[in-house]
Amino acid sequence: MNLKKMVGIESAKYVKDGMTVGLGTGSTAFFMVEEIGRRMREEGLSITGVTTSNATEKQASELGIPLKSIDEVDHVDVTIDGADEISNDYHGIKGGGAALLFEKIVATYSNKTIWIVDESKMVEHLGAFPLPVEVIPYGSDQLVRLFNSKGYNPKIRRQDNGNPLLTDSKNYIIDLYLEKIENPKDLATWLDHQVGVVEHGLFLDMATTVIIGTSDKGVQTIEVSR
């Protein structure tokens, strides 16, 4: 079986009747949402979903999953989401699909955060995957200059027509081609303090469980202790 599908199905086992579930975004989370939809149809599972992007909202609505916004719930029991890279100390980079802002908000209010990935996402150090930074359009070229001056190799993410890609919140994404992030916490703190930066794709100390799909050993589940 496709490794993304394997972990998507496995992760849906963590969803129990009555839960409020954060529904992640991307090609791996897609299979988790499909499996929750199947369990609702075939097993009578009843949940409330909180989506992390317009794309997931559309998918979940089409499956008939009842949805609430993050502001309508007092907490989320569990959020299940993909990741672009996970380091050996279980920090991650997210936002390859430009959904990092809502994903980080939903994960912040979740009791548990489960990441589902195929084995190609597991790395020793973060940074080979370009780090997405969501910025407001106003002043974004100034941020590009600032990132350049720090040697962060920034590129505004663009659509096929050359225009900047717009996130669900109508912001831009600047991808930082860092190759290796020596100190993710220092970089996250610095980015948190730059005017015009809305959010960045460093998700540190957020995952409580990581489910990895491997071709030789099947599904591996790691409970992260912090």
Ligand SMILES: O=C[C@H](O)[C@H](O)[C@H](O)COP(=O)(O)O
């Ligand atoms: O913005 C997108 C999200 O952070 C995704 O969860 C991440 O990019 C992983 O996506 P995929 O499962 O498609 O590789």
